[in-house]
Amino acid sequence: MKKMGKNLNKNKNMLLFFAIFFFRTIVSIVTAEPVEDKQILINFIQSIPHNRAINWDMGSSACANWTGITCSPDGSRITALRLPAFSLHGPIPPNTLSQLSDLQILSLRSNGLTGPFPSDFSNLRNLTALYLQSNGFYGPLPLSFANWNNLSILDLSNNGFNGSIPISISNLSHLTALNLANNSFSGEIPNLNIPSLQALDLSNNNLTGPVPQPLERFPSSAFAGNDLSPFSSMPPVLSPTSQPSKKKSTKLGEPAILGIAIGGCALVFVLLALIMILRYSKDEKEVSERPQKEEKVTKLRSGSQNVNGNGSLVFFEGSSLAFDLEDLFRASAEVLGKGTFGTTYKAALEDTSIVVVKRLKEVAAAKKDFELQMELVGNIRHENVVTLRAYYYSKDEKLMVYDYFDQGSVSSVLHAKRDENRTPLDWNSRLQIAIGAARGIAYIHAQSGGKLVHGNIKASNIFLNTQRYGCISDVGLAAVMTPLTPPVMRIGGYRAPEVGDTRKVYQASDVYSFGVVLLELLTGKSPSHATGGEEVVHLVRWVHSVVREEWTAEVFDVELLRYPNIEEEMVEMLQIGMQCVARSPEQRPKMAEVVKLVEDIRRTTNTGASEVSTPTTEVTASPVVAQQIGSSVVAM
Numbered sequence: 001m002k003k004m005g006k007n008l009n010k011n012k013n014m015l016l017f018f019a020i021f022f023f024r025t026i027v028s029i030v031t032a033e034p035v036e037d038k039q040i041l042i043n044f045i046q047s048i049p050h051n052r053a054i055n056w057d058m059g060s061s062a063c064a065n066w067t068g069i070t071c072s073p074d075g076s077r078i079t080a081l082r083l084p085a086f087s088l089h090g091p092i093p094p095n096t097l098s099q100l101s102d103l104q105i106l107s108l109r110s111n112g113l114t115g116p117f118p119s120d121f122s123n124l125r126n127l128t129a130l131y132l133q134s135n136g137f138y139g140p141l142p143l144s145f146a147n148w149n150n151l152s153i154l155d156l157s158n159n160g161f162n163g164s165i166p167i168s169i170s171n172l173s174h175l176t177a178l179n180l181a182n183n184s185f186s187g188e189i190p191n192l193n194i195p196s197l198q199a200l201d202l203s204n205n206n207l208t209g210p211v212p213q214p215l216e217r218f219p220s221s222a223f224a225g226n227d228l229s230p231f232s233s234m235p236p237v238l239s240p241t242s243q244p245s246k247k248k249s250t251k252l253g254e255p256a257i258l259g260i261a262i263g264g265c266a267l268v269f270v271l272l273a274l275i276m277i278l279r280y281s282k283d284e285k286e287v288s289e290r291p292q293k294e295e296k297v298t299k300l301r302s303g304s305q306n307v308n309g310n311g312s313l314v315f316f317e318g319s320s321l322a323f324d325l326e327d328l329f330r331a332s333a334e335v336l337g338k339g340t341f342g343t344t345y346k347a348a349l350e351d352t353s354i355v356v357v358k359r360l361k362e363v364a365a366a367k368k369d370f371e372l373q374m375e376l377v378g379n380i381r382h383e384n385v386v387t388l389r390a391y392y393y394s395k396d397e398k399l400m401v402y403d404y405f406d407q408g409s410v411s412s413v414l415h416a417k418r419d420e421n422r423t424p425l426d427w428n429s430r431l432q433i434a435i436g437a438a439r440g441i442a443y444i445h446a447q448s449g450g451k452l453v454h455g456n457i458k459a460s461n462i463f464l465n466t467q468r469y470g471c472i473s474d475v476g477l478a479a480v481m482t483p484l485t486p487p488v489m490r491i492g493g494y495r496a497p498e499v500g501d502t503r504k505v506y507q508a509s510d511v512y513s514f515g516v517v518l519l520e521l522l523t524g525k526s527p528s529h530a531t532g533g534e535e536v537v538h539l540v541r542w543v544h545s546v547v548r549e550e551w552t553a554e555v556f557d558v559e560l561l562r563y564p565n566i567e568e569e570m571v572e573m574l575q576i577g578m579q580c581v582a583r584s585p586e587q588r589p590k591m592a593e594v595v596k597l598v599e600d601i602r603r604t605t606n607t608g609a610s611e612v613s614t615p616t617t618e619v620t621a622s623p624v625v626a627q628q629i630g631s632s633v634v635a636m
């Protein structure tokens with residue numbers, strides 16, 4: 001009986017647990033939207049002038065889709081609002097943002113906001129970071145900061161604040177960074193005793209008097225551009241060295257002991273010096289080794305510091321990203337690759353979103369043409385085309401901002417170092433990559449009245465989207481770049497034979513490049529690779545030669561041989577690939593046809609129907625035919 005009772009209890013507990021669980025999930029579904037906070041934001045944005053369109057609309061999910069919004073984990077409140085460089089103008093309407101009482105991060109930096117410090121912000125009791133820098137705020141700061149127990153970062157720099165720095169800032173006991181630079185603060189620096197403070201900038205104000213003792217630990221640059229008197233208390237530099245001489249004089253009566261002492265000291269000194277030399281040389285070694293290890297993580301900030309002046313990021317509609325150039329440059333960036341058109345970085349932004357930033361090397365297009373092309377490319381939305389989110393164009397710097405896919409490019413997954421630890425790219429994945437990429441290219445070719453050309457299709461420009469289908473990146477870049485010189489192109493291995501100038505590309509040359517990608521997926525070989533010595537083997541030529549000699553499985557990637565019953569599908573893909581790399585552009589299928597062919601690979605073999613109607617003969621015939629026709633260029 002006792003045992004049963006225990007079991008019953010256990011069941012009851014289980015039931016209770018599930019009841020609570022379901023209740024919770026239901027509550028969280030019901031309250032998944034911070035309805036009140038949304039209304040507050042709508043009121044705010046409607047009552048403040050702004051030039052950039054914003055996708056805030058009561059009907060859509062604020063937590064999922066609204067620009068610049070972060071919600072609490074249960075979705076009931078808004079916890080962060082970031083609208084940097086959103087061209088907001090004028091004073092912050094009172095009783096709007098201050099009602100977002102759970103707000104922890106508020107960033108309105110680099111806007112055109114004016115007016116006095118929004119005094120009602122004191123209601124934001126949970127605030128941990130407030131970024132209001134680079135606006136037009138003016139007047140004195142509030143006298144009391146008592147409400148902001150949790151504030152850790154306060155950046156009010158580059159505004160027109162004046163008056164004295166309130167001593168009550170000392171009450172911000174969790175403050176780690178305080179930036180009041182480039183304002184008009186006057187009077188003496190208050191005795192801010194905040195042990196947690198790690199960064200301080202009071203430069204370029206109108207402050208006077210001494211630097212208070214608790215702030216002496218900060219570098220002098222933190223106080224530059226003020227009219228300050230020298231440090232209040234000079235550190236006692238001379239006293240320690242003067243003491244031994246005093247001792248010497250009192251102990252003159254015992255020269256022997258002194259001699260031993262000096263000798264001992266000297267010995268200790270020599271030993272110490274030796275140890276230090278040894279340690280130093282070790283440190284030096286470590287230092288010289290370090291850069292190599294950390295080479296991958298950098299900052300995007302380039303040599304030309306003054307990027308703020310000439311232009312800003314241009315965003316495309318539907319982007320829920322909120323960051324500005326400053327964010328990008330501050331983000332920690334990891335080099336993903338160095339390509340023909342420039343270096344690609346993975347950049348982690350302050351709000352935890354991750355984007356891909358491509359720094360273009362040699363843009364030939366003038367600003368106007370560049371903008372036109374980007375406008376065209378930036379409005380393409382397709383699940384198999386990597387979305388261009390924003391771009392930046394200035395004299396010294398051209399940046400492209402794309403969505404980030406964490407699975408990497410087809411090139412990286414296919415050619416990752418082959419060892420035991422590696423899970424090979426299975427056939428199904430390769431098929432999905434081919435299908436996705438084909439759909440993406442076909443969609444691109446349908447744009448701009450059916451005239452848009454990608455111009456640089458290759459495995460490193462195809463990524464795996466969340467469903468692990470191929471997804472095309474770098475659309476339309478070839479058209480704005482300085483043309484590549486022939487040797488570079490040939491080594492590329494993806495370039496159709498009729499392409500001379502990399503800017504004069506055709507849809508048929510995209511089809512050729514896609515064909516090379518198909519062959520790459522099948523063979524697991526790079527489109528051009530050195531085999532001993534200097535010899536560079538052209539993938540297309542190699543496949544041709546193997547296929548011509550004997551219709552064999554020799555071309556297929558050995559890693560694919562472990563999967564059963566895929567030979568037919570591989571042969572079919574090989575045939576499609578060969579059609580695409582036909583030497584003569586007229587002989588290549590259109591991308592829309594290619595999509596159908598690739599999609600049918602699985603379908604035909606699954607139904608078991610013998611629809612292998614793609615002419616096998618054409619495969620071997622095409623190179624010969626092509627040689628006869630020569631390389632006539634078709635304009636499309």
Ligand SMILES: *[C@@H]1O[C@H](CO)[C@@H](O)[C@H](O)[C@H]1NC(C)=O
Pocket residue numbers: 059060061064065318
């Ligand atoms: C978010 O926006 C996307 C399109 O940008 C849309 O497909 C999706 O339904 C939206 N989600 C919500 C929850 O509104």
Ligand SMILES: *[C@@H]1O[C@H](CO)[C@@H](O)[C@H](O)[C@H]1NC(C)=O
Pocket residue numbers: 104125126127128149150
């Ligand atoms: C702020 O501090 C209070 C206590 O001082 C604490 O209860 C609250 O959770 C904190 N809020 C945040 C967002 O850290």
Ligand SMILES: *[C@@H]1O[C@H](CO)[C@@H](O)[C@H](O)[C@H]1NC(C)=O
Pocket residue numbers: 072101102125126
């Ligand atoms: C915000 O602060 C209140 C107390 O002022 C606290 O009850 C609440 O949990 C805080 N919210 C968050 C998200 O920390």
Ligand SMILES: *[C@@H]1O[C@H](CO)[C@@H](O)[C@H](O)[C@H]1NC(C)=O
Pocket residue numbers: 138139140162163164
């Ligand atoms: C601060 O600036 C305002 C104008 O913006 C001016 O009226 C006021 O006198 C200034 N206060 C101080 C202390 O300089």
Ligand SMILES: *[C@@H]1O[C@H](CO)[C@@H](O)[C@H](O)[C@H]1NC(C)=O
Pocket residue numbers: 146167168170171
């Ligand atoms: C804030 O600081 C002022 C001046 O240092 C002090 O008088 C006051 O008691 C502090 N308030 C709180 C809530 O700590």
Ligand SMILES: *[C@@H]1O[C@H](CO)[C@@H](O)[C@H](O)[C@H]1NC(C)=O
Pocket residue numbers: 157158179181182201204
């Ligand atoms: C203050 O202004 C100067 C000159 O415009 C600038 O170089 C400096 O970076 C600014 N300081 C801060 C903290 O923004």
Ligand SMILES: *[C@@H]1O[C@H](CO)[C@@H](O)[C@H](O)[C@H]1NC(C)=O
Pocket residue numbers: 184186206
């Ligand atoms: C700084 O203070 C001096 C006098 O103390 C005043 O003449 C000058 O105008 C002030 N400068 C600014 C930028 O407020």
